[in-house]
Amino acid sequence: MSFRLGLIINPWAGLGGSVALKGSDGADVAAQALALGAEPRAEARTAIALEPLQGLDLEVSTWGGAMGENLARSMGFATRVLGEAQTDPSTAEDTRSAALALREAGVDLILFAGGDGTARNICEAVEDSIPVLGVPAGVKIHSGVYAVTPSAAGELLSMLVRGELVSLGSEEVRDLDEEAYRTGRVRARFFGEMCVPAEHRFLQHVKNASNREEEALVLDEIAAGFVEQMDPDIYYLMGSGSTVAAIMEELGLENSLLGVDVVHDGELVAQDCTAAELLALTEERPVKIVITLIGGQGHIIGRGNQQLSPELLRRIGRDNLYLVATRTKLKALEGRPLIVDSGDPELDRAFSGLIPVNTGYRDAVLYRIGLSDA
Structure with a gap:
């Protein structure tokens, strides 16, 4: 049948x-x-x-x-x-x-x-x-x-x-x-x-709510490390989430907690941008995307940040992703990979592999992007 x-x-x-x-x-x-x-x-x-x-x-x-x-x-x-x-x-x-x-x-x-x-x-x-x-x-x-x-x-x-x-x-x-x-x-x-x-390598896990009080010091260290190495010539696309928000707080800039903001030379250039606005703002300019992962799930692209379109991601490239997350957040994944779900499977595959995740002041670990055993 x-x-x-x-x-x-x-x-x-x-x-x-x-x-x-x-x-x-x-x-x-x-x-x-x-x-x-x-x-x-x-x-x-x-x-x-x-x-x-x-x-x-x-x-x-x-x-x-x-x-x-x-x-x-x-x-x-x-x-x-x-x-x-x-x-x-x-x-x-x-x-x-x-x-x-x-x-x-x-x-x-x-x-x-x-x-x-x-x-x-x-x-x-x-x-x-x-x-x-x-x-x-x-x-x-x-x-x-x-x-x-x-x-x-x-x-x-x-x-x-x-x-x-x-x-x-x-x-x-x-x-x-x-x-x-x-x-x-x-x-x-x-x-x-x-x-x-119930094939859990294929299923999404329910989002974890991080304990921000316990991790406040680590977030401060991540923020300080990022701000110290910022290049005034680069346009930074600041993604959503509390980890990136800590960086914006360190910079003394207003933050769209659930949107994408643009920072250049220490100044807020644009706030809560659409996909089209990001494409226009970044054309023929040096750009980095600053993003974190969704706790418990591991998604870095495609959940709450669809403004980061496949066209934009191709233009900027995998090497210009700047990932930030606490070690606690990574540990909660229990070895599951980070996930890029851009809507373009070919692009998702191109972004797979090991990538540095900044976890503190001048501290980073290598973590994998890609589906586990899929």
């Missing part, structure tokens, strides 16, 4: 990332993102996940149009359409309806593309009654039901379709308050658990 794959795509997932809107929940935010030049990315990321399944014995059941049908048919899968969105753009209610219909149709697993809001909608509909797997396509991804990258989702799915033994387990669904997120406050809530394939 063919593997019965359910497919749901949130077409608007991740739309606000490249234009610094910190999310895309709600039609108004999606419309604003489109007006600012954002391009939908969920379908392309789902295609990466589905590519390893081409030629395998499976049937795709899905929702009409942009919620799955268009992609499934274009990739040549045997496709069954169970319904369609009631509005354009589709809503959270459409996602819930699709998940319920797929469960009732008896699919073996629901593959969905989106962010934490999409995972929350599906959890509200089916809870842990059916296996699911998320393709990361949103700005906010703190839930453990997502694969670490679209390629990892494809690898895991192909194992299932080929009949390899894959255990099932429960992972948390979490979501952030987008309004608070846009003002620089991170408020994550637990909403439930869903059943996922």
